[in-house]
Amino acid sequence: MKDIVFTVKRQRTELIVFGVCLLVSFLMNVYAIVTFNTEWKELYTQLLWVLAIAVFLYAVSVGIRLIYTGVRSVLKSNKK
Amino acid sequence: METTEIGRRDFLKTVGALGSSGLLLTAFPWLQSFAADNQKALKGEKAKLAIIGTGSRGMYHINNLLNTRQADIVALCDIYKPHLDQAAALCPKAKKYSDYREVLASPDVQGIIIACPLHEHAPIAIAGMKAGKHVFSEKSMARTLDQCKEMYDVYKQTGQVLYIGQQRLFDKKYIKALEMVHNGTIGEVVGLRNFWFRNNDWRRPVPEPSLERQINWRLYKEYSGGLMTELATHQLQIGTWALKSIPDYIMGSGDITFWKDGREVYDNVNVIYHYPNGVKMTFESIISNKKYGMDEQILGHKGTLELAKGKYFFEEVKPAPGIQQLINQIEHKVFDQVSFAGPSWVPETASEDNGEFIVDKVKTHDGSNTTGAAGDGSEELVASFCDSVITGKPIPVLVEEAYYSSVLALLGLKAMEERSIIEFPEEYKIPYLNHA
Numbered sequence: 354m355k356d357i358v359f360t361v362k363r364q365r366t367e368l369i370v371f372g373v374c375l376l377v378s379f380l381m382n383v384y385a386i387v388t389f390n391t392e393w394k395e396l397y398t399q400l401l402w403v404l405a406i407a408v409f410l411y412a413v414s415v416g417i418r419l420i421y422t423g424v425r426s427v428l429k430s431n432k433k
Numbered sequence: 434m435e436t437t438e439i440g441r442r443d444f445l446k447t448v449g450a451l452g453s454s455g456l457l458l459t460a461f462p463w464l465q466s467f468a469a470d471n472q473k474a475l476k477g478e479k480a481k482l483a484i485i486g487t488g489s490r491g492m493y494h495i496n497n498l499l500n501t502r503q504a505d506i507v508a509l510c511d512i513y514k515p516h517l518d519q520a521a522a523l524c525p526k527a528k529k530y531s532d533y534r535e536v537l538a539s540p541d542v543q544g545i546i547i548a549c550p551l552h553e554h555a556p557i558a559i560a561g562m563k564a565g566k567h568v569f570s571e572k573s574m575a576r577t578l579d580q581c582k583e584m585y586d587v588y589k590q591t592g593q594v595l596y597i598g599q600q601r602l603f604d605k606k607y608i609k610a611l612e613m614v615h616n617g618t619i620g621e622v623v624g625l626r627n628f629w630f631r632n633n634d635w636r637r638p639v640p641e642p643s644l645e646r647q648i649n650w651r652l653y654k655e656y657s658g659g660l661m662t663e664l665a666t667h668q669l670q671i672g673t674w675a676l677k678s679i680p681d682y683i684m685g686s687g688d689i690t691f692w693k694d695g696r697e698v699y700d701n702v703n704v705i706y707h708y709p710n711g712v713k714m715t716f717e718s719i720i721s722n723k724k725y726g727m728d729e730q731i732l733g734h735k736g737t738l739e740l741a742k743g744k745y746f747f748e749e750v751k752p753a754p755g756i757q758q759l760i761n762q763i764e765h766k767v768f769d770q771v772s773f774a775g776p777s778w779v780p781e782t783a784s785e786d787n788g789e790f791i792v793d794k795v796k797t798h799d800g801s802n803t804t805g806a807a808g809d810g811s812e813e814l815v816a817s818f819c820d821s822v823i824t825g826k827p828i829p830v831l832v833e834e835a836y837y838s839s840v841l842a843l844l845g846l847k848a849m850e851e852r853s854i855i856e857f858p859e860e861y862k863i864p865y866l867n868h869a
Contacts, residue, residue, distance in 0.1 A: 385755030395754045402756045 374410035378403045460615065461608055463831040466820035467813075475503060480822035483508035483542045485533050485557060486549035487520035490571055494546055495523055497812045503819045510536045513647070533557050537564040544594070544822035546815070547571060550650040551657050555580035558595070559587050567594035567822045569815070573662040574839035578847075578861055581839050585863060588832055594821040596814065596828070597835030599670050603817065604810030606743040606791045607671075610731070613745065613791070614675045619733030620748075622675055625714035626730040627668035629660070632723040634692050635700075652696035659698025660687075660718040661842040664727075669845075670838035671729045671740065672706060672714040677866050679837055680706040680714070682856050687849035691721035704845035716845065738791070746788040833865040 382403050386395055458465050465471060480503055484491050487509055498504040510530040511517040521529055530536050536545065537560055544567035547557050555575035561568045574597050575581045588595040601607045613619060635652065639645050650656035651663055673679060685704030692700045700721065706714040729740040736747040752758065821828050840861050848855045 381759065382756045385759035387755075389752070389755040389758045391752065391755035391758075395756065399754050399756045402754070402760075406756075406760075 370414055371407065371411050374414065375403070375407040377410060378406040381406060460612065461602075462829040463602055463817070464608075466817045466824075466828065471820065471824075475820055475823050478823045479503050479505040480819040481505050481507045481541055481543045482819070482822070483510060483530075483536045483539070483545045484520065484527075485510045485536060485545050485547050486553075486571075487511040487516045488513070488548065491516070491546070491548035492520060492523075493811070494548060494815055495520055497815050498546075498819075499523065500812070501816045501819055503823065504815070507541050508536050508539060513644075534560070537561055537566060543567060544569065544818065546818070551662055552576040552650075552655065555584050558584055562587050562591045562593040562595065565591075565593070567818075567825070569596040569598070569818045571598040572835065572839065573597075573658070573666040573842055574835055576656070576658065576662070578840060578843050578858075581836060581843070582861055582863075585832065585836050588827070592827065594818070594825065594827050595832050596818045596821070597832060597839070598811070598814065599667065599831070599835045599838060600810035600814045601667060601670060601740075602674075602810065602831060602834060603813035604808075607740055607810070609791045610738045610740050610743075610745070611674055613738065614731055614733070618736065619731065619738060619745065620735030622712060622731060622733050624712060624732040625672050625675065626732070627665070627671065627714065627716045627728075628725060629664045629668065629716075629718045629727040630723050630725050631718075631720045631727075633720065634694065635720060636694070652698055654697045657698060658843060658846045660700070660702050660720070661704075661716075661846040662839070664718055665702075665704070665716045665845065666838045666842045668716060668727075668729050669706070669714070669841040670834055671731070672708075672841070673834055673837045673866065675731055676708055676710075676712060676714075678708055678710070679862070679866060680841070680857055681709045682707050682854055683841070683844050683848045684854045685845050685849040686852075687846070690719075699849065702845075702849060704848065706841060706845070739788070740791075743791045744788040745791055746784070746786050750786060830865075833863060836863060837865070 382396065382399055385391070386393060458468060482498065482504060484495055484498075484506060487495070488511070491511070495506065498506055506524045506527050508530060509517060509520045509524060509527045510533050511520070512531055514531075517529055517531070521527065528539075528541075533545075536542055545557070545561050547554055547561075547568065547570040549557065549571075551573060554570045554573070555577075558568045558570045558575075570584075575584055584595075614622060637648050639648050646653055646656070651659065657663065683704065683706050685702065687699035687702040687704075689696065689699055690701040701719050702717070704716045706716075708714070727741055731738040731740065734748070736745055738745050753761070817828070844855055844857065844861075
């Protein structure tokens with residue numbers, strides 16, 4: 354069985370991607386508070402939702418990147 | 434066991450969300466006997482009481498009075514010996530009577546508590562007040578409209594204390610709820626709904642046929658107005674209390690639809706009370722289906738009160754947090770592909786909102802107990818009566834509220850019996866609320 358190597362560079366990349374997802378999710382919360390005219394305390398009371406959305410976005414990004422990598426490797430092997 | 438005394442000490446405190454007990458007593462003046470000054474003045478004094486009618490409700494009062502420090506039961510009276518003996522076992526020092534007139538002649542008795550069948554309320558209460566006794570009578574006030582009026586007039590002429598068993602006036606959750614009505618929390622009152630559903634025949638076992646009418650007096654018109662005088666009087670009082678007004682006309686329909694067992698009173702009634710501002714109060718009672726139980730509901734344009742459940746509900750529920758609304762909106766945009774009707778199609782079944790409790794540690798009962806329930810204000814009511822017997826001062830508003838609730842019940846009954854719309858008769862109006 355082959356070992357899966359999770360390099361430091363990869364870890365850093367994933368952390369940056371998750372950070373971006375978290376930021377997008379946080380900005381969505383700000384947008385929602387302004388749009389629906391709700392209370393600003395939701396910036397911290399709704400953190401669980403923000404985290405859940407960030408995880409969802411991260412999962413979507415992982416899916417997209419996996420598909421991209423898969424398609425690319427298939428194309429590469431066809432060229433050879 | 435917690436005594437009534439302890440409950441009374443805290444009564445105003447637990448009810449008092451009006452800012453101060455002064456404001457509370459202004460809004461609910463019949464609670465004045467619970468004020469600290471009054472309690473101090475009464476310390477150590479006892480009201481010498483006679484219980485006339487020692488059946489189930491009489492026994493309920495006796496049990497409450499035995500826990501009331503300022504009550505001294507000195508006499509018991511009943512024409513039915515088994516009931517009298519049962520009461521005497523709890524009050525061995527009390528003198529036993531079988532004729533209420535002897536009780537009224539006794540100088541040892543300061544106040545009488547009448548828990549007899551309805552048709553006897555007025556004769557005993559009137560004779561009691563004229564004999565210089567203070568009187569507590571169970572609800573309804575009397576069997577007929579004329580008797581109600583006579584009882585009220587004698588009360589005003591003699592200046593004696595008169596209490597009627599409208600215990601909701603002393604129930605914390607009702608007091609708080611009515612405060613919410615009067616301070617506008619639920620907005621403008623647009624409707625009142627009262628209902629009382631049971632599934633039992635209302636009969637009591639009779640040891641011998643000759644006692645049928647005496648024991649099952651509630652089933653015969655000569656003694657009772659049936660569901661209207663036995664149940665509706667409690668609930669109709671909420672209309673007068675909430676709207677501070679009396680109806681201008683009344684209509685209704687009543688029948689014996691299920692318990693066709695020789696009874697004379699309706700087992701299925703539906704009455705509408707129309708108020709001058711257009712608001713209607715309804716009373717509905719069926720005693721062959723208990724699914725919806727009992728309650729009094731006050732409907733405002735901003736909220737609803739369910740008094741017996743001790744709950745309130747607002748029309749506009751607090752919106753969900755913005756982020757949840759945003760997700761909901763996205764979800765609808767993605768998945769709601771097919772639209773097949775406008776917003777008017779949305780079903781309008783009852784809201785699933787659980788509401789909020791009107792008071793903490795709310796005590797509720799389902800109305801199935803025909804004798805009385807813990808925490809329904811009955812203990813405070815008899816305790817307050819004891820205080821009034823000691824001071825000899827009539828209590829404001831209580832008699833007037835009870836009078837109108839009894840009159841409304843009897844007018845509802847009249848409307849059903851005559852199958853007509855009845856204007857509130859001028860001769861039964863008293864100087865209270867919207868009538869000088």
